[in-house]
Amino acid sequence: MDDNSKYRDLFFEETDEYLQTLNECLLELEKDPENSSVLDEIFRAAHTLKGMAATMGYTTMTKLTHKMESVLELYRNGKNLITSDIISLVFKCLDRLSEIVDDIREEKYDQINIDDLTEELSVVLEDRKSDTKANNKGESQKTKISATEINETDKMIINNSAGKGYNAFDIAVTLEDYCLLKGARAYLILNKLEQNGEVIHTDPAIEELEDGNFENSFSLIYITKEKVKDVEEMLVDISEIKSVSINHIILDESLAKETIVDAKEKTVDAKETSVDAKETSVDTKENKTKKIALDTKNNKSNKNNDVKSNNHHVSQTIRVDINRLDNFMNLVSELVIYRTRLENIAGKINNNELNEPLEQVARITSDLQDLVLKIRMEPVNVVFNRFPRMIRDLSKQLDKDIELVIEGEETELDRTVVSELGEPLIHLIRNAADHGVETKEERLAKGKPEKGIVKLTAYQEGNRVIIIVSDDGKGMSPDIIRESAIRKGIDISGLDEKELVKLIFHQGFSTVKEVTDVSGRGVGMDVVKQKINSLGGTIEVESEIDKGTSFIIKLPLTLSIIQSLMVSIGKHTFAVPLGIIDKVVRVEKEEILKSHSNEIYMYRNKAVPVIRVNEKLAIEATEEEKHIILIQLGDKHYGLLVDKLMGQQEIVIKKLTGILSKMKEYLGATILGNGEIILILDASNLCYERKVDKIG
Amino acid sequence: MSKRVLIVDDAIFMRMKLKDILEKNGFEVVAEAQNGQEAVEKYKAEKPDLVTMDITMPEMDGVSALKEIKKIKEDAKVVMCSAMGQQAMVMEAIQAGAVDFIVKPFESERVIQSLNKAIR
Incomplete structure (x- = not known):
């Protein structure tokens, strides 16, 4: 086990990916059980998982994947269509696998029982085996790949060329056991074939073939004008070939047409997404480039998909530890400090020879900074991709017909934001499915289509990303909310309908009468709101009865760069994140009132506790102007008392490390253009600390 | 009629070995060359039916020699001799x-x- 420990991280990362692929493919297969290329992908992923688990010595996982693979194998030859029961069973297996993987991750090995599942899988295996035996008596197995395994693109090529007098052959080649340099041998064979035609598909993929990564045999699809006999002749001339089998491929015409239509639909889809991406563009130059980057990214990912389906594994990305990126970022920031110092020195010397290269350095460092920020971006897809499965399960559980529509999944956000986004989104989507979308009967009675729609949309707007979770369900009734609020003793006097709806973000508020399995435990929307706020974002709700509800989340593109208000306290300058600031007011001494132990400020007729930041930080304040920064935490306001306002600025956050990281008063530090280091105040901490003080 | 072969290899030992194998099996070794340059010259002079070409050789390597020979006769039959690990070549x-x-x-046999x- 020790030997494998260094692969653990990679193992988990890859396993997660494969499980995700399995989930996605399985969903697709459920919609289209005849899609054999998806089934193949599922099979391959399961197979790879098994191999990985076995290599790591995780026996339970190996056992389960093995059984699963065997069951999938049954459906792979295309003779038996996969049933929804089997798909559900495989889903169950996947869930169990995730459990096992989590278990292993926490270093509790093999504690999960899989007997029930292996039992179920065995039953399927037994049943099927006897079935197929009965059906296939006397039928011999043909070549290794059958026409059903040919993927869509290849089918299209085959069909197109068939009309022009080309033949397609499915060729399986077995090399002699003693064959050396198998890769070169395969290359020789392909090369020879390509002299008179075209090899459009190989199994394994061409790179694997050329690297010699295969057992003694491989198969390929070959398009040529030659006849079977001629092809045979070409291959016979090559030495070290043990056997060759050549099959003429003839595809069903009707199938071919379908394929083409499918492909067309796909391109239309792609266009739509790019249009979406464009709609989000804003005029600033930065955004334009972003848009282009997005578009190319789209293309790239499309290409990737194509490549994937063709079985070529061209790696265009590498994995990087996020800590290294943080490190990179820090180093770049440090570079900026020294650049600034150099610039100051150069300014004093005033040497032209020095100034010119310095300007270059300045440009490069800021490019570097931009670059590292971009590297940290991740498409929201990373969180979105788990939702189709969730909706599937929810619709079964709730017996509703729900379709999840995802738009703009390629929109990018800072990695940290993306990874924190999962939880609140799960909550919102659950709510939409549970409370939003009505039951089938209700929908029909209202004259709505039986199928409800939950929509997840993401797009970039300026330097914010907007994510909208909406449903076409019953919407939120202000009356019910009003009733519920009164019952819970929440003061609703003077609230209009819009404000009433906002009450759902209020702590302890839930409109569902009974707690369901899915959601509605009374905690929830306020937690969602807090989470979004802590990410520097905001959440709003729009609802219309019987039309549906939309939650609009606005998030900053990145957590590393924030807009902040620069303030001075005494001789020091501090930064306050703009996101949490509600309002800034100038106060006269007399406006700060004393309650028995605290100071308060009257804001909108409410008493707001005042925190003297200088006292908190034990620094001397000046006696001149005073300003109160009003911040909103949850639904309470606090006022931070500072001296002067210096202006608004975009700053890059640098985390404090070592002993400094224990300083709860600060979020981090930033380096200004002149090389000056400024601390960023953690406003929420300053206010909460105060609460503790009061109790103590 | 037996086929006429040109053996190209920089190691005498290898040439001997190959010659031995070929002659025992009814081939006629009409010439030997110890580098690519020589191979091209001998090819011009002898016009053999077949060439066995080592890949790594001084002066001119086997691949370049192959290309030269192909220029002389487009359908010249050249079989490369390689060691393990020369896949790219x-x-x-x-x-x-x-x-x-x-x-x-x-x-x-092979x-x-x-x-x-x-x-x-």
Whole structure:
């Protein structure tokens, strides 16, 4: 086990990916059980998982994947269509696998029982085996790949060329056991074939073939004008070939047409997404480039998909530890400090020879900074991709017909934001499915289509990303909310309908009468709101009865760069994140009132506790102007008392490390253009600390 | 009539070994060359039916020699001789028109099989 420990991280990362692929493919297969290329992908992923688990010595996982693979194998030859029961069973297996993987991750090995599942899988295996035996008596197995395994693109090529007098052959080649340099041998064979035609598909993929990564045999699809006999002749001339089998491929015409239509639909889809991406563009130059980057990214990912389906594994990305990126970022920031110092020195010397290269350095460092920020971006897809499965399960559980529509999944956000986004989104989507979308009967009675729609949309707007979770369900009734609020003793006097709806973000508020399995435990929307706020974002709700509800989340593109208000306290300058600031007011001494132990400020007729930041930080304040920064935490306001306002600025956050990281008063530090280091105040901490003080 | 072969290899030992194998199996070795340059000259002079070409040689390597020979006679039959681990070179040679390749250490049977196929 020790030997494998260094692969653990990679193992988990890859396993997660494969499980995700399995989930996605399985969903697709459920919609289209005849899609054999998806089934193949599922099979391959399961197979790879098994191999990985076995290599790591995780026996339970190996056992389960093995059984699963065997069951999938049954459906792979295309003779038996996969049933929804089997798909559900495989889903169950996947869930169990995730459990096992989590278990292993926490270093509790093999504690999960899989007997029930292996039992179920065995039953399927037994049943099927006897079935197929009965059906296939006397039928011999043909070549290794059958026409059903040919993927869509290849089918299209085959069909197109068939009309022009080309033949397609499915060729399986077995090399002699003693064959050396198998890769070169395969290359020789392909090369020879390509002299008179075209090899459009190989199994394994061409790179694997050329690297010699295969057992003694491989198969390929070959398009040529030659006849079977001629092809045979070409291959016979090559030495070290043990056997060759050549099959003429003839595809069903009707199938071919379908394929083409499918492909067309796909391109239309792609266009739509790019249009979406464009709609989000804003005029600033930065955004334009972003848009282009997005578009190319789209293309790239499309290409990737194509490549994937063709079985070529061209790696265009590498994995990087996020800590290294943080490190990179820090180093770049440090570079900026020294650049600034150099610039100051150069300014004093005033040497032209020095100034010119310095300007270059300045440009490069800021490019570097931009670059590292971009590297940290991740498409929201990373969180979105788990939702189709969730909706599937929810619709079964709730017996509703729900379709999840995802738009703009390629929109990018800072990695940290993306990874924190999962939880609140799960909550919102659950709510939409549970409370939003009505039951089938209700929908029909209202004259709505039986199928409800939950929509997840993401797009970039300026330097914010907007994510909208909406449903076409019953919407939120202000009356019910009003009733519920009164019952819970929440003061609703003077609230209009819009404000009433906002009450759902209020702590302890839930409109569902009974707690369901899915959601509605009374905690929830306020937690969602807090989470979004802590990410520097905001959440709003729009609802219309019987039309549906939309939650609009606005998030900053990145957590590393924030807009902040620069303030001075005494001789020091501090930064306050703009996101949490509600309002800034100038106060006269007399406006700060004393309650028995605290100071308060009257804001909108409410008493707001005042925190003297200088006292908190034990620094001397000046006696001149005073300003109160009003911040909103949850639904309470606090006022931070500072001296002067210096202006608004975009700053890059640098985390404090070592002993400094224990300083709860600060979020981090930033380096200004002149090389000056400024601390960023953690406003929420300053206010909460105060609460503790009061109790103590 | 027996087929006329040109053996190209920088090691005398390898040439002897190959010559031995070929002659026992009814080939006629009409010339030997110890580098690519020599191989091209001998090819021009002898016009053999077949060439066995080592890949790594001084002066001119086997792949370049192959290309030169192909310029002289487009359908010249050249079988590359390679050691393990020269896959990239072999592929380049195939690209350049080598009919086959054999991998060292040589085994008579395989060499003969390959040459027979190459010559057909």
